[in-house]
Amino acid sequence: xxxxxxxxxxxxxxxxxxxxLTFIALFLSDFLAPQNGWFSSHLQIRQxxxxxxxxxxxxxxxxxxxxxxxxxxxxxxQQVWGLGLAIWRIPFDLSASILGWEGFxxxxxxxxxxxxxxxxxxxxxxxxxGSSGSDQKRSLYSQFHVWFVSVVLLILFPPFxxxxxxRFSVYEEVQAYSYMISVLLLVxxxxxxxxxxxxxYLALAVLxxxxxxxxxxxxxxxxxxxxxIAAYGYRQGVSRWTISFGVILFLIGSAIxxxxxxxxxxxxxxxxxxxxxxxxxxxxxxxRFDNPYREERFHYAYFEIVHWLFYMDRxxxxxxxxxxxxxxxxxxxxxxxxxxGLNSFTFDITYSAPIIVLLGWLTFxxxxxxxxxxxxxxxxxxxxxxxxxxSVLPLLCFYLWFPVLYSRYLLDFAPAFSAGFVxxxxxxxxxIGARIEFxxxxxxxxxxxxxxxxxxxxIHAQGVSESSTITHDExxxxxxxEVSVYRKMPxxxxxxxxVHEYVNQFNGSGWNSRSGNTRASIALFxxxxxFLELTVAPVSGVELAPEDYEIIRAKVGLEFLELxxxxxxxxxxxxxxxxxxxxxxxxxxxxxxxxFMTGDELHESWxxxxxxxxxxxxxxxxxxxxx
Numbered sequence: 001x002x003x004x005x006x007x008x009x010x011x012x013x014x015x016x017x018x019x020x021l022t023f024i025a026l027f028l029s030d031f032l033a034p035q036n037g038w039f040s041s042h043l044q045i046r047q048x049x050x051x052x053x054x055x056x057x058x059x060x061x062x063x064x065x066x067x068x069x070x071x072x073x074x075x076x077x078q079q080v081w082g083l084g085l086a087i088w089r090i091p092f093d094l095s096a097s098i099l100g101w102e103g104f105x106x107x108x109x110x111x112x113x114x115x116x117x118x119x120x121x122x123x124x125x126x127x128x129x130g131s132s133g134s135d136q137k138r139s140l141y142s143q144f145h146v147w148f149v150s151v152v153l154l155i156l157f158p159p160f161x162x163x164x165x166x167r168f169s170v171y172e173e174v175q176a177y178s179y180m181i182s183v184l185l186l187v188x189x190x191x192x193x194x195x196x197x198x199x200x201y202l203a204l205a206v207l208x209x210x211x212x213x214x215x216x217x218x219x220x221x222x223x224x225x226x227x228x229i230a231a232y233g234y235r236q237g238v239s240r241w242t243i244s245f246g247v248i249l250f251l252i253g254s255a256i257x258x259x260x261x262x263x264x265x266x267x268x269x270x271x272x273x274x275x276x277x278x279x280x281x282x283x284x285x286x287x288r289f290d291n292p293y294r295e296e297r298f299h300y301a302y303f304e305i306v307h308w309l310f311y312m313d314r315x316x317x318x319x320x321x322x323x324x325x326x327x328x329x330x331x332x333x334x335x336x337x338x339x340x341g342l343n344s345f346t347f348d349i350t351y352s353a354p355i356i357v358l359l360g361w362l363t364f365x366x367x368x369x370x371x372x373x374x375x376x377x378x379x380x381x382x383x384x385x386x387x388x389x390x391s392v393l394p395l396l397c398f399y400l401w402f403p404v405l406y407s408r409y410l411l412d413f414a415p416a417f418s419a420g421f422v423x424x425x426x427x428x429x430x431x432i433g434a435r436i437e438f439x440x441x442x443x444x445x446x447x448x449x450x451x452x453x454x455x456x457x458x459i460h461a462q463g464v465s466e467s468s469t470i471t472h473d474e475x476x477x478x479x480x481x482e483v484s485v486y487r488k489m490p491x492x493x494x495x496x497x498x499v500h501e502y503v504n505q506f507n508g509s510g511w512n513s514r515s516g517n518t519r520a521s522i523a524l525f526x527x528x529x530x531f532l533e534l535t536v537a538p539v540s541g542v543e544l545a546p547e548d549y550e551i552i553r554a555k556v557g558l559e560f561l562e563l564x565x566x567x568x569x570x571x572x573x574x575x576x577x578x579x580x581x582x583x584x585x586x587x588x589x590x591x592x593x594x595x596f597m598t599g600d601e602l603h604e605s606w607x608x609x610x611x612x613x614x615x616x617x618x619x620x621x622x623x624x625x626x627x
Contacts, residue, residue, distance in 0.1 A: 014126065018119035021155045025114060025164065037471035038105035042170035043478065044070075044079040046103055048086035049093045057083070057264060063525060063589055064483050066504045071265075071275040072525070073557055075588045078264050080272035081174050084214030088113070088177075102476040107469070110173065117180040118155050124187045125150045127194055145441040146429050149448045153421040154183055158455035159414040162345035165459055169468040172344075175411055178214055182221040182415035185211070186387055192229050193383050196236045204229050205246035209253020213260065216271045217395060217412045224390035226250050228383060266584050267558055274558060275591070281510040281519035282602050283339060285595055286403040289521065289553055292599030293338040294401045301400050309410055310349050312342060337602035341406040345459050347417065350451065354420030355392065358385035361427060384423030391416040489527055489589070493614040499524070503589070516610030518596045526616040527589050530579045532561055534594065535613035537572030542608050549573045552609065553595045556585040571612065592616070 040046070047059050058076030059065065065077045072078075092104035092112075125147045163176040185208065192200045208222035226246075234243050258268035265272050274287050286292070293301075362385050395412055399405065428444070470478070487502050495516045499508030503525040510522035517539060526532075532554050538544045546566065554561040554577045561577035568574075580586055596607035 014119055014122045017122050017151075018115055021118040021122070021151065022111065022115045025118075025156055025161060026111065037469045037474065038107045039103065039470050039472060039475040040106040040168070040170065040173065041468045041470045041474075041478070042173075044081055044170050045085050045089060045173070046093070046106070048079055048081075048083065049089040052083070052086055052090060053094060053097075057260075062483070063503050064486050066277060066506060069276045069278055071272055071277055072589070072591050073265055073275055074584050076264075078272060080276050081170060082213050082215060082271070083260055084181075084211075085174060085177055087213075102472060102479055105472075106173070107168075110176070113177065113180060117184060120184060120187050121154050122151060124190055127191065145445050146425060148445060149425050150422050152448060152452055153425070154418050156452070157414060157418045157421075158452065158459060159345060159347065159411050159417070161456065162459045162462075163408075163411065166344075166462075167468040171408060174215055175408060178218055179411070179414050181211060181214055182218060182391075183418065185221050185225045186384075186415065186419050189225050189228055189387060190380060190383060193232060193380060196233055196238065198238065198242055201229055201233050201238065201242070201246055202249055205249040206253045209250040210256055212254075212257045212271075215412075217398065220391050220394040220398070220412075221415060222253075223394065224387050227390060228386055232383070265558075266582075270558060277506040277509065277523060277591070279506070279509050281521050282337070283404055284510065284523065284593065285520040285597065285602065286337070286339075286599075288555060288593050289595040290599045291401070291403045292602065293336045293403045295599075296336045296401060298400075305396065305399055305405075308340075308405065308407070309347055309413065310352050312346055312407070337403070337599060339404045343406055344408045344411070345462060346407045346410055347413070348455075348458075351417045354417065354424045355388065357424050357427070358388060358420055361385065362389070381423055381427045384419050384426065388416045388420040388423060391419075489525060491615075491619060493524065495610075495612050511611055513611075516612050518594075518607045518609055518611050519605070520597045520602055520607065521593055521595045522611070524592045524594070524614060525589055526592050526614075528587055528617055529556060529585070529590055529592065530617040531564075532556075532577040532579070532592060533613075533615040534575045534577075534611060535569065535572070536575060537569075537610045537612055539606070539608055539610055544572070544608065546573070548608070549575060551595075551598050555593045556580045556590050557582075559585055572610075 051057060051059050058078055059070070060077040061075060063072050063077070066072050070077055070079055089104070089109055092109045096102075096104035157179075160176065160179045163172045163179070166172070168176075185204070188200065188204045188207075192204060205226055208226040211218040211222040230243055230246060233246075234240075261270050262268050265275060278284070358381075362382065365382070392413060395416070399409065399412075402409075425444070425448075484505070486504055486507075489502050490497070493499055493508070493513070495513055497513050499511065499513045500506075502508075506523055507525045508522065510519040511524075512518070516537070534552065534554075536549060536552065546568070549566055549572075550563070552575055553563075557580075559580050559582050561580065563575060564578050565576045566573050567576070580590070594611075596609045596611075597604070601607070
């Protein structure tokens with residue numbers, strides 16, 4: 001099996017094909033001709049890399065630095081896209097600093113990753129084909145159609161190419177890297193299947209545990225990979241001690257992710273999405289206080305996620321949804337708020353076929369094996385099928401009652417679907433075997449190419465969104481631009497104050513401090529909070545009973561504050577919440593989140609409450625600090 005790969009000619013073939021496939025992927029997605037330049041205008045990953053090179057995790061220690069979807073926690077500014085890509089970018093940005101550049105081109109760094117991904121995938125397919133017969137060279141030629149189709153379905157998978165087509169901002173960039181990393185886990189799993197080396201098992205174990213550093217949902221693929229290699233390794237005679245050591249390495253990799261989360265966000269299970277700052281009050285509410293969509297019945301929630309995966313198109317989206325806000329599904333009689341956005345290529349019904357075929361085949365094969373009492377012996381098709389299904393199920397459970405769902409999130413399923421397609425092709429090869437004729441091979445290749453062409457046409461039919469790339473000079477100006485100067489935090493916040501002029505632009509988000517009107521939730525920056533005191537009144541024309549004020553809730557970071565007292569006033573009520581118990585939230589500048597609605601009211605633009613005054617420590621009693 002290994003002689004075929006040791007050939008220098010074959011090594012060169014893998015590299016040449018990898019280069020060719022990389023070029024095809026970049027060419028089809030217009031990636032090689034960015035509208036403005038080779039550098040991303042989104043600086044989150046670049047800033048994180050620079051921070052790591054400076055031996056720190058946080059981006060900055062100045063809250064004025066907070067930008068869209070950044071967060072402020074424990075006196076530091078953090079980004080929410082993980083550390084994995086920043087670690088990958090270290091050698092590139094380090095070389096750029098040596099050369100005196102402002103930064104290394106983002107698109108070239110991605111192209112290098114794509115080339116590595118292409119070469120490793122080609123290597124897998126060649127090893128697979130070379131192991132299928134005694135005459136390896138003849139087998140390679142006779143099964144060229146399998147190699148070609150597998151390469152197309154893994155490297156040039158249409159949903160993956162859709163990520164490269166268009167703006168390719170930080171959202172699409174992280175998703176594209178995630179696809180390649182997931183498929184490389186699949187590649188490693190299959191290589192372990194053909195050559196169960198202990199070193200491969202241990203390396204895959206630790207990598208499977210660490211992949212959530214790139215994107216949290218990669219954990220589904222990491223768990224699927226480790227479960228399969230551990231089970232298969234055990235059946236292949238790998239010792240229990242080795243299997244146990246692999247479990248320890250997997251847990252160590254997971255512990256690294258947990259330690260990163262705790263250091264950055266204060267909780268091992270938090271990836272920053274419950275703390276990030278943006279102007280969307282409803283999203284802020286459902287990510288911090290309550291997700292009413294969890295009350296949706298299972299079959300309606302299941303119908304919706306399946307519909308979004310395989311049936312949604314832009315025309316239907318325009319007819320069914322109002323600016324992404326969904327109040328009620330057609331099939332349900334109850335309203336549960338959720339946010340939906342169709343902003344990229346998704347799947348269609350053809351992508352469900354491999355899942356159905358593999359699930360049916362795995363069920364049938366195992367029932368037949370059980371009835372005939374045959375000893376279990378896994379095939380490469382079963383490995384692909386199990387990897388696909390074990391990845392899809394946790395992702396489906398995760399997104400089933402997910403309140404905020406953009407179509408690009410669903411591309412988390414793309415690696416599993418690509419594995420499903422390859423599994424079906426290999427199942428077909430396994431079933432027909434050597435009897436397949438040249439004409440049948442051509443039918444397989446042409447059929448896949450026609451389907452692939454239709455999918456690529458769907459991607460191009462969307463049109464090209466505005467590119468998020470910039471030139472080297474523009475990058476330099478952006479990196480060296482001065483941070484906006486905000487006013488020093490006052491002792492209290494009151495109506496008539498322009499709260500967003502203090503600390504940073506997201507201070508007071510969701511609060512019209514001129515009128516006092518509030519949205520579903522607001523974000524406020526406070527300093528050394530000993531308590532939280534809110535002076536609240538009803539909006540004009542609304543009468544509120546004392547118990548109506550009890551729906552108001554408050555958090556500092558991830559910690560809920562306890563409501564201690566409610567004191568009536570002429571205008572409304574003074575609500576006093578206890579101070580934070582965790583030391584992490586007691587000192588320095590902190591972010592307070594306050595909810596002014598229940599889940600049933602999220603369809604409304606404004607709440608029933610006006611916020612008149614905010615106080616957070618006793619120092620404000622003696623302060624005359626006013627704007």
